[in-house]
Amino acid sequence: MECTWPASRKLQEKVKEELLRGHELANQLRSVVGNSDGGLLAKGFVKKIVFSFTTSLSLLTGNHESKGEHIQVSTGSSTFALPTIVESSSSWDALKTIKSRETFTDSSSSSKKRKISHSWSRDAPDFNDDGHAWRKYGQKQILNAWHPRSYFRCSHKYEQGCKATKQVQKVEDDPSLFRTTYFGNHTCKHSLLKSPELILDNIIGGSPIEESNSTFMITFENRGGSKPRVI
DNA sequence: ATGATTTGACCCTA
DNA sequence: TAGGGTCAAATCAT
Numbered sequence: 190m191e192c193t194w195p196a197s198r199k200l201q202e203k204v205k206e207e208l209l210r211g212h213e214l215a216n217q218l219r220s221v222v223g224n225s226d227g228g229l230l231a232k233g234f235v236k237k238i239v240f241s242f243t244t245s246l247s248l249l250t251g252n253h254e255s256k257g258e259h260i261q262v263s264t265g266s267s268t269f270a271l272p273t274i275v276e277s278s279s280s281w282d283a284l285k286t287i288k289s290r291e292t293f294t295d296s297s298s299s300s301k302k303r304k305i306s307h308s309w310s311r312d313a314p315d316f317n318d319d320g321h322a323w324r325k326y327g328q329k330q331i332l333n334a335w336h337p338r339s340y341f342r343c344s345h346k347y348e349q350g351c352k353a354t355k356q357v358q359k360v361e362d363d364p365s366l367f368r369t370t371y372f373g374n375h376t377c378k379h380s381l382l383k384s385p386e387l388i389l390d391n392i393i394g395g396s397p398i399e400e401s402n403s404t405f406m407i408t409f410e411n412r413g414g415s416k417p418r419v420i
Numbered sequence: 421a422t423g424a425t426t427t428g429a430c431c432c433t434a
Numbered sequence: 435t436a437g438g439g440t441c442a443a444a445t446c447a448t
Contacts, residue, residue: 421448422447422448423446423447423448424445424446424447424448425444425445425446425447426443426444426445426446427442427443427444427445428441428442428443428444429440429441429442429443430439430440430441430442431438431439431440431441432437432438432439432440433436433437433438433439434435434436434437434438
């Protein structure tokens with residue numbers, strides 16, 4: 190009956206920290222690459238990013254034995270599986286905090302809605318600091334969720350055909366945080382980069398990551414812009 | 421007056 | 435058919 194909630198939560202917090210850090214560094218890397226050839230600076234950032242994600246993945250794979258369940262993480266060009274860190278039978282709530290409906294698909298889950306191939310989500314106290322102009326076009330109460338989900342599209346959708354959208358929902362465990370899930374790339378002129386994709390070598394595989402030969406791509410739909418914006 | 425938000429209805433997908 | 439995603443008219447804010 191009782192689950193391993195506290196331990197899992199602590200772990201999740203750590204993982205979240207690391208992933209956010211990775212994202213932060215990725216943004217810096219994009220700036221560097223965007224302004225110049227990159228070179229050594231870019232390499233340094235890439236190393237740090239790799240380390241962040243390595244730490245996260247080690248936490249996910251090292252301390253908790255998989256029971257055969259996996260979360261599929263779609264990164265656009267590739268999909269890899271991570272073992273879940275919750276007990277399969279004990280904690281639906283915990284599972285919910287980890288799995289975004291669109292970002293992750295669980296083979297045993299009953300998630301019904303459309304599959305989204307490019308998405309990325311983050312938890313932050315402020316959901317409107319991503320440097321883009323968004324326009325809210327809907328809000329819905331979601332089944333089994335305490336908080337409604339808000340739907341935003343790029344303000345330049347019609348003038349420039351930008352297809353970027355995002356969904357914002359309060360984190361159930363921590364209502365002071367907003368979980369923002371981004372879909373699609375910004376194609377509007379205000380975007381600094383067209384497709385912020387990072388290809389990282391030596392990541393993942395389930396084995397020591399430094400020694401892995403696999404390659405995977407991380408796609409961030411949001412950009413660390415500087416333009417203050419209003420929703 | 422204009423643009424943004426709200427909200428109920430409708431559409432689409434699993 | 436249920437439920438998430440989007441539309442669009444009404445309302446609100448500037």
